[in-house]
Amino acid sequence: MCQIQQCMQMGSNNGNGRVFCFTMPSLAAFPSAKALFYVTHMNCPHLSNSTSITELRALALQSAGETDSSRKAEGVIAMATSWQAGELSLDTQQSLVAQQSIPGRPAKPELISPKFVKHRSMLTVEGRAAMIHALTHIEFNAINLALDALWRFAGMPRAYYLDWLQVAAEEALHFSLLAAHLQTLGYQYGDFPAHNSMWEMADKTSGDILARMALVPRTLEARGLDATPMTRAKLAQAGDQPAAEILDIILRDEIGHVAIGNHWYKVLCDERDLDPVATYATLTVQYKAPVLRGPFNLPARRAAGFSEIELTALMDGVPSASASK
Numbered sequence: 116m117c118q119i120q121q122c123m124q125m126g127s128n129n130g131n132g133r134v135f136c137f138t139m140p141s142l143a144a145f146p147s148a149k150a151l152f153y154v155t156h157m158n159c160p161h162l163s164n165s166t167s168i169t170e171l172r173a174l175a176l177q178s179a180g181e182t183d184s185s186r187k188a189e190g191v192i193a194m195a196t197s198w199q200a201g202e203l204s205l206d207t208q209q210s211l212v213a214q215q216s217i218p219g220r221p222a223k224p225e226l227i228s229p230k231f232v233k234h235r236s237m238l239t240v241e242g243r244a245a246m247i248h249a250l251t252h253i254e255f256n257a258i259n260l261a262l263d264a265l266w267r268f269a270g271m272p273r274a275y276y277l278d279w280l281q282v283a284a285e286e287a288l289h290f291s292l293l294a295a296h297l298q299t300l301g302y303q304y305g306d307f308p309a310h311n312s313m314w315e316m317a318d319k320t321s322g323d324i325l326a327r328m329a330l331v332p333r334t335l336e337a338r339g340l341d342a343t344p345m346t347r348a349k350l351a352q353a354g355d356q357p358a359a360e361i362l363d364i365i366l367r368d369e370i371g372h373v374a375i376g377n378h379w380y381k382v383l384c385d386e387r388d389l390d391p392v393a394t395y396a397t398l399t400v401q402y403k404a405p406v407l408r409g410p411f412n413l414p415a416r417r418a419a420g421f422s423e424i425e426l427t428a429l430m431d432g433v434p435s436a437s438a439s440k
């Protein structure tokens with residue numbers, strides 16, 4: 116077990132609505148509220164920042180360039196912990212430019228077209244490992260997406276950056292849990308090929324924060340809300356209860372991530388005097404967003420802040436149908 120996991124303890128929401136995630140060695144007793152990392156574990160060697168950067172967005176950019184997946188996850192958790200400890204400043208106005216390739220990623224997994232990603236039987240260990248690997252890869256991308264939302268877009272309120280810091284830390288937790296579980300099956304992150312569709316949408320929307328909020332958290336991450344219950348059921352049916360319990364944590368946290376996307380999308384629509392529903396339809400066409408198909412997890416989507424008008428449009432396929440033409 117990674118040392119950082121040994122420094123993780125269970126906690127609960129601290130009541131102020133802004134929790135910094137954390138993890139635990141025992142999934143069975145995991146609390147219903149979000150996990151909270153205890154800053155009392157600052158003496159963990161994994162949590163000491165080795166960087167001299169003390170500004171949050173600049174540090175997020177540095178983490179985005181990190182190529183080692185474990186170091187990236189641990190660095191993001193260290194960053195959130197340092198923020199909680201009051202060790203970092205936040206410059207909301209500075210425009211940052213990446214000096215390295217973004218996102219940093221390891222040499223493996225090999226990135227291939229989604230149509231070449233094999234679907235394996237969940238009845239074999241290899242098949243389950245391939246599924247866990249695919250989920251681990253999604254979470255690796257999700258760390259990069261949250262970091263990108265944090266460093267790339269200047270001029271937003273402080274709360275925006277703190278929201279995305281929380282998301283980044285939770286994605287790092289999700290990645291770490293899945294990567295550790297993958298190892299118990301005899302595999303590690305990088306052992307199967309993977310696709311890059313999530314990052315492709317980040318690239319396409321890098322010039323407009325409104326498009327980013329519309330099409331990454333409230334489209335791609337929201338799709339995870341729909342897919343996770345079915346994936347969880349398959350893993351539980353195959354006897355992989357630890358994986359099912361990790362997915363419970365992920366689904367709970369992802370509702371919060373989509374809610375953050377919805378919140379800032381609507382703030383930006385208000386600022387630009389745009390109608391959120393009509394604008395979403397326009398953006399899906401403009402950026403060729405993926406066609407979303409049901410079944411939709413309507414309770415989770417409602418909990419994440421989608422309005423009934425938006426859900427009706429989703430079920431009618433209005434924006435996606437237009438996008439596919």
Ligand SMILES: [Fe+2]
Nearest residue numbers: 254257286289
């Ligand atoms: Fe996640």
Ligand SMILES: [Fe+2]
Nearest residue numbers: 257336369372
């Ligand atoms: Fe997420």
